[in-house]
Amino acid sequence: MKEGSTVQKRIIVGYDGSSWSDDALTWALEEAEHTGEPVELVHADEWPVLAPAASMVPSPDLSPELYVERIIESTLDRAVETARTTHPLVPLTTTTVRAHAATALIDRSRHARLLVLGGRGHSAVAGLFGSVSAAVTAHAHCPVVVIRGAQSATGPVVAGVDDTAAAPAVLVFAAEQATMLKAPLHVIHAWPPVTGIWAETPMATWTITAQEREPFDTEVTVIRDTFPNLRIEAEAVVEHPAAALTRASDGAQLLVVGSRGRGAVRGLLLGSVSQHLLRHSACPVAVVHDSLAMS
Template structure:
């Protein structure tokens, strides 16, 4: 494992925003940054050549356009973040596969919410795929919240909860902002909704594992201000609302309710599309630093 922060870059406005976020993170953590551009045209060209009209890309495109774009990005990065070691790489491969491959050795993979190829109004296919399949934490950058806004960790009773909480605590500590920990219990619905079982309260016994986990984080990060909240509410709704006043929302790739074999739980999928702030998706095998 190395300490590199990998940035998926295609020159789009969202990619620029993601690059700035990643460079700020690299400066805070003394990590090197690698800007990765995936040139997919050679893979699409054979199929495109069968179309009645084909837009031919000149051979000089890579040198004059792609290389020029990356050179400009690196030059600007060195001016704005002089302490960060920045490199750029072009690969002839699909963007999602490239970044997933890089994730096996990276500290973080950082992408924009949408790239040039995304359908308007939808989450970009690359950010969605990488968030689902990466082997390290993936940060999908969106919005420009105040730097004093808290980091929010959304956890449940799954095995990923400690990793999510630790990652969020590290991020909050590095930014010198509070950590808000949200644990929700999904409300009873259906036939049981109007019965005495649906109290919309959390018992002390139910809260005990959550409280123990938070206590452990308080001990590990003694200088960090932590606010812990537990409630009976749908997690996707609670965390989407919390994202409106946060600078970073941290969740796990799969929760307790995820179907076996799914690589991205339904709550994480919802938040990738509806979070108002940058979201980090922590996976089963997070890189420890």
């Protein structure tokens, strides 16, 4: 973390009352029990956004705005009651923000160590699969964990890295998670195979040279030195990264990857591999930004 940083050590959960957000809350509470950090439930009240269209729909006895507020309050109260029963020692607060779900969560992530989302949700303005998750993972100011699939109780933490600036941050985050979970760390660097007209030429060796592998080996060595008690397996393969990491996610506790988004259209540049994993991983996925490599 940069000196003078104002980031608070908290875990934020995007919560909308769906079963997916319940899973996200459970994961965050387990994380908080290990770290001692407080958890904040953030609910995006999108009614002000939808109000113009909703004005054409017959309203209940209460004013629409008050009706929505009471539903949100009831939803959060139930979540807090359950959390305090299952994890009584974890400090838990709730926040309601009047904004699009993605906008609200991205803004709150400025004050978080970690943000946790369900793989799907009930956002009224985010009907397409994964649209909120994709936007938040691309724009968030902290690592984002998207809960999907099944989390193994005994499997490894898997880190998928490449030769970009995000790799060091991905490895540190994954190593910290593996240490906390007392799990081994499985690091994978996948080089896409040669395809098309070059597939039948001498260029398609299906091997990785020592020179190609050297930066990867150096990064793994740094992690081994930093976490000497952590069991680490490093694997370099010739396979499409999306396929290799999807396969490795089966039986893993967590899959950690990087995001290379940039600039005003960053949400469109999360990366095809990360986007694929957010839809097809067999376990929860953590997305760590390259900007965190310098923090």
